[in-house]
Amino acid sequence: MGRTLAEKVWDDHVVRHAEGEPDLLYIDLHLLHEVTSPQAFDGLRKSGRTVRRTDLTIATEDHNTPTIDIDKPIADPVSRTQLETLRKNCADFGVRLHPLGDTEQGVVHVVGPQLGLTQPGMTVVCGDSHTSTHGAFGALAFGIGTSQVEHVLATQTLPMAPFRTMAITVRGELPADVTAKDIILAIIARIGTGGGQGYVIEYRGEAIEKLSMEARMTICNMSIEAGARAGMIAPDETTFAYLKDRPHAPQGADWDAAVAYWKTLRTDEDAVFDHEVVLDAAELAPFVTWGTNPGQGAPLSAAVPDPASFEDPSARLAAEKALEYMGLSAGTPLRQIAVDTVFVGSCTNGRIEDLRNAAAVLRGRRVADGVRMLVVPGSVRVALQAVDEGLDTVFKEAGAEWRHAGCSMCLGMNPDQLKPGERSASTSNRNFEGRQGKGGRTHLVSPQVAAATAVLGHLASPADLSDAAVATPAGV
Amino acid sequence: MEAFTTHTGRAVPLRRSNVDTDQIIPAHWLKKVTRDGFEDGLFEAWRKDPEFVLNRPERQGATVLVAGPDFGTGSSREHAVWALQNYGFKAVISSRFADIFRGNSLKNGLLTVVLPQPVVDGLWALTEADAELAVTVDLVARKVTAGQGERRVEAPFELDENARWRLLEGLDDISLTLRHEDDIAAYEGGRPAFKPRTLAG
Numbered sequence: 001m002g003r004t005l006a007e008k009v010w011d012d013h014v015v016r017h018a019e020g021e022p023d024l025l026y027i028d029l030h031l032l033h034e035v036t037s038p039q040a041f042d043g044l045r046k047s048g049r050t051v052r053r054t055d056l057t058i059a060t061e062d063h064n065t066p067t068i069d070i071d072k073p074i075a076d077p078v079s080r081t082q083l084e085t086l087r088k089n090c091a092d093f094g095v096r097l098h099p100l101g102d103t104e105q106g107v108v109h110v111v112g113p114q115l116g117l118t119q120p121g122m123t124v125v126c127g128d129s130h131t132s133t134h135g136a137f138g139a140l141a142f143g144i145g146t147s148q149v150e151h152v153l154a155t156q157t158l159p160m161a162p163f164r165t166m167a168i169t170v171r172g173e174l175p176a177d178v179t180a181k182d183i184i185l186a187i188i189a190r191i192g193t194g195g196g197q198g199y200v201i202e203y204r205g206e207a208i209e210k211l212s213m214e215a216r217m218t219i220c221n222m223s224i225e226a227g228a229r230a231g232m233i234a235p236d237e238t239t240f241a242y243l244k245d246r247p248h249a250p251q252g253a254d255w256d257a258a259v260a261y262w263k264t265l266r267t268d269e270d271a272v273f274d275h276e277v278v279l280d281a282a283e284l285a286p287f288v289t290w291g292t293n294p295g296q297g298a299p300l301s302a303a304v305p306d307p308a309s310f311e312d313p314s315a316r317l318a319a320e321k322a323l324e325y326m327g328l329s330a331g332t333p334l335r336q337i338a339v340d341t342v343f344v345g346s347c348t349n350g351r352i353e354d355l356r357n358a359a360a361v362l363r364g365r366r367v368a369d370g371v372r373m374l375v376v377p378g379s380v381r382v383a384l385q386a387v388d389e390g391l392d393t394v395f396k397e398a399g400a401e402w403r404h405a406g407c408s409m410c411l412g413m414n415p416d417q418l419k420p421g422e423r424s425a426s427t428s429n430r431n432f433e434g435r436q437g438k439g440g441r442t443h444l445v446s447p448q449v450a451a452a453t454a455v456l457g458h459l460a461s462p463a464d465l466s467d468a469a470v471a472t473p474a475g476v
Numbered sequence: 477m478e479a480f481t482t483h484t485g486r487a488v489p490l491r492r493s494n495v496d497t498d499q500i501i502p503a504h505w506l507k508k509v510t511r512d513g514f515e516d517g518l519f520e521a522w523r524k525d526p527e528f529v530l531n532r533p534e535r536q537g538a539t540v541l542v543a544g545p546d547f548g549t550g551s552s553r554e555h556a557v558w559a560l561q562n563y564g565f566k567a568v569i570s571s572r573f574a575d576i577f578r579g580n581s582l583k584n585g586l587l588t589v590v591l592p593q594p595v596v597d598g599l600w601a602l603t604e605a606d607a608e609l610a611v612t613v614d615l616v617a618r619k620v621t622a623g624q625g626e627r628r629v630e631a632p633f634e635l636d637e638n639a640r641w642r643l644l645e646g647l648d649d650i651s652l653t654l655r656h657e658d659d660i661a662a663y664e665g666g667r668p669a670f671k672p673r674t675l676a677g
Contacts, residue, residue: 255670
């Protein structure tokens, strides 16, 4: 019987297989950041162990880093200690680090791909659930806990229990105003936050194949919000073109050998998935969340649902609690929800195409009075590219704040936070209670919806702008 | 890791689904560089409400958390497991756990037990009616027991044999893996040259 893409990558990394034991998998790339690594390095020290493969390991600073005044000492002493701890650990153990202020610094899941370190057929891990992002290249990439970080540092392997396979096929052609973010939000609303549990999802179908690499990363990024172990997309010419000539892409004969291998990384015709889901692209629309988990979403044209409409008692209770927390009433049209803050950034939507798409909507327009808009590029490289294209000027002229690279308001570990009761439209990945700041209320949206929302002051899509002459989105 | 064989303790019924790791331990707690001292951050936002179940005097000292489905979703932060353990929990029962949280819990000796939702409903009813009721989570016999008479709950649970063995013995994964260092070296010898490296040379 044929094998799926995920099974092929898995099989190519089995170091040891024994009945009744988890497979021991080799890890091709280990990404580190300041939050989930200190206790792992501490563990290595206590047991007198070293990092087995510093040449397959790379670190950056992202979760805690400020996005203003980055040339000044970090105000929060605890944040500062954590960054200093990472610097010391990387120096002591010989790990390459891109610290705050470095040209290659940025959100770890933006940095790996832009350096060309993320390639098809690799196993990629990081102590961060959004490691699933790298699956866009046809890599098997998953988030791990700190004990596993220590395990990978010490052994470059992980014992892994087998997974199940799920195909999510998006058939046909996307409507012009529908983005990758809308696709993945619609998928999560359909299968639920636990729907992918135990699965590696492969996204396929015409609508997926037409997406740019960056849009594919947005989709795979939020696989974890569907509960999946990982998300993958088979590598193709789009993937190869993105990788060609990146700093760590193979060169010369190695490139040819790599591409020959990468071309084998497709699910066989006769492979069988454990579960299949099919969506019609034509039925998709701009999508936003109304609740406090990423599965609580609806098309922008809908209204806040009535909890009583949920058959499942735990879903009904969750909806009641969500509406209470979000300060929303059933039946309110989503377009009438006013926001205080708009956040464009994160490992979900902080890449150059995302900034282009937001800027295209904002060009020649103004952020509404009383609305604060933060634009936080995913990496220093993304920021430099944006400046090169004049996007920073578009944002600033519209009245938005143009910030330095980092995770920022996605999780509010740095000073970029919502105040209690404040409401945001955010291009990030989680609308959990308090995620963006204690008492903060988050609506997950695409960069285009974020920008239109900033202009109108309430949830909106670019089509709602009266002078809706907006360029076709790049990449979608 | 501390071994887990069997544990008996009082329970905290937590009637919520989708308890994500941001709720279990908010991000601002993640700046610590140790594995301890997270107990005060556990469910921090909800604990501001004096009526929150964890704040009730009769729940003090409870060690078994009985939660709704999709517990531990979201961020991979192992701090969520440490916070539950630092607070004193030895086991968590739910009808469904997020994968990463489950993996983290079993690596730290916090037993996460999957039981069907009707059984969880039964445990909620029992432990809400009687805060003193003891719940036993027995990894040797692979079953959860609580209560007596008609309302007694006795439910078997599954856990893969390898994970169970490691918990029962309190074994450290890294030591186990390093027994196979020859296999790792052999695999490394056959890796293709085109695979990227982060360091030159």
